[in-house]
Amino acid sequence: MVGALSPVWVRVEDMQPLVLTRDPSLLDDLARLAAGAGVRLDVRGDPVAALASWSVAPLVVVGDDLVGEVAAVAPPQRAGVVIVSTAPATEVFRLALELGAACVVELPAAEAHLGALFADVEEVPGRGLVLGVVGGSGGAGASTLACALGQVGGRDGPSLVIDTDPVGPGLDRLLGLDETAGVRWHDLATSAGRLGSRSLREAVPRRDGVGVLTWAAGAATPAPLARVRDVLAAGQRGHALVVLDLARQAGALSAELMARCDLVLAVTPATVSGVASTMRLIEPMADTSRWRLAARRGPVPVRDLAAATGVPLAFEVPEQRGLAEAVDLGLGPVRHRRAPLGRAVARFLAEVA
Numbered sequence: 001m002v003g004a005l006s007p008v009w010v011r012v013e014d015m016q017p018l019v020l021t022r023d024p025s026l027l028d029d030l031a032r033l034a035a036g037a038g039v040r041l042d043v044r045g046d047p048v049a050a051l052a053s054w055s056v057a058p059l060v061v062v063g064d065d066l067v068g069e070v071a072a073v074a075p076p077q078r079a080g081v082v083i084v085s086t087a088p089a090t091e092v093f094r095l096a097l098e099l100g101a102a103c104v105v106e107l108p109a110a111e112a113h114l115g116a117l118f119a120d121v122e123e124v125p126g127r128g129l130v131l132g133v134v135g136g137s138g139g140a141g142a143s144t145l146a147c148a149l150g151q152v153g154g155r156d157g158p159s160l161v162i163d164t165d166p167v168g169p170g171l172d173r174l175l176g177l178d179e180t181a182g183v184r185w186h187d188l189a190t191s192a193g194r195l196g197s198r199s200l201r202e203a204v205p206r207r208d209g210v211g212v213l214t215w216a217a218g219a220a221t222p223a224p225l226a227r228v229r230d231v232l233a234a235g236q237r238g239h240a241l242v243v244l245d246l247a248r249q250a251g252a253l254s255a256e257l258m259a260r261c262d263l264v265l266a267v268t269p270a271t272v273s274g275v276a277s278t279m280r281l282i283e284p285m286a287d288t289s290r291w292r293l294a295a296r297r298g299p300v301p302v303r304d305l306a307a308a309t310g311v312p313l314a315f316e317v318p319e320q321r322g323l324a325e326a327v328d329l330g331l332g333p334v335r336h337r338r339a340p341l342g343r344a345v346a347r348f349l350a351e352v353a
């Protein structure tokens with residue numbers, strides 16, 4: 001048994017910036033900037049009616065026509081409040097201070113700045129479930145399981161499979177996304193600055209809810225650790241499920257990634273050598289409380305694996321016929337919903353969610 005991990009990811013696809021104004025020409029300008037950034041606005045002319053959205057909106061934009069009325073209802077302090085004005089007067093700055101606004105922007109001079117703020121709105125707040133998958137032994141089926149989890153999870157909310165194993169086959173290939181345009185690790189390693197969750201979700205190769213971040217062939221240089229952290233944080237904010245395909249080689253990167261997982265699944269072949277190498281992998285780990293086994297059937301009874309390794313069994317990964325063919329066709333390991341692998345993974349995900 002795994003037990004529910006109750007991730008706090010909330011699907012609010014229409015989380016919109018809150019705009020408070022009754023000035024039609026200002027509203028025209030804001031609507032145009034929002035359309036350019038691909039976001040919809042929640043427009044309110046009544047500050048009291050807007051209080052319900054005040055604290056939860058990803059961004060609050062207050063027109064200078066209403067800033068006095070808004071300050072008068074004393075909404076709770078929050079980050080991300082912007083005052084817009086076409087001719088800011090001293091009074092506007094005083095009220096901005098009172099509201100704890102981040103800035104007063106002047107239109108049209110600050111159009112680009114405001115457009116960027118709209119574009120950066122994180123429409124999916126919260127935090128997705130992070131599952132790590134590591135092979136207990138080489139060729140155990142870890143990458144396959146990671147992709148299967150992403151495919152099945154992607155039916156219920158956006159999922160992201162992150163390849164962190166530089167010597168793996170390239171997970172985009174496993175998922176049939178190798179010819180799909182989108183960013184790879186090397187694009188992110190060289191770009192600086194804060195990574196938006198929505199931009200990451202939209203930038204990676206994606207199909208049917210599952211996205212993949214992987215290495216381009218021949219460019220297998222791990223991104224700097226700090227960048228990997230940013231990517232994982234942005235991935236978690238913008239996806240219901242993040243699956244990490246973890247390298248078996250011990251190192252700072254895999255240790256850090258494992259520590260950030262809600263659960264680490266060690267794919268363990270139920271063979272004498274499979275169990276022996278899984279034990280070697282687990283043995284140096286300081287904390288295995290969040291580790292679970294995903295067993296591949298073999299001559300050793302699956303029920304004996306937990307006792308041998310000291311790690312509880314999460315589920316048995318069934319043998320999937322036609323796997324290589326499905327992957328060759330670009331369909332990923334879960335070709336049919338009702339196939340054994342898809343069903344086992346769906347049952348497991350339902351249990352942890």
Ligand SMILES: Nc1ncnc2c1ncn2[C@@H]1O[C@H](COP(=O)(O)OP(=O)(O)O)[C@@H](O)[C@H]1O
Nearest residue numbers: 135138139140141142143144317318319320323
């Ligand atoms: N559930 C499964 N059923 C049948 N074959 C599988 C299964 N999982 C993996 N394989 C096969 O085993 C081989 C190794 O899988 P892979 O996922 O690359 O392992 P790892 O990432 O642990 O090295 C591949 O040829 C793959 O098709």
Ligand SMILES: [Mg+2]
Nearest residue numbers: 142143165168
């Ligand atoms: Mg692999």
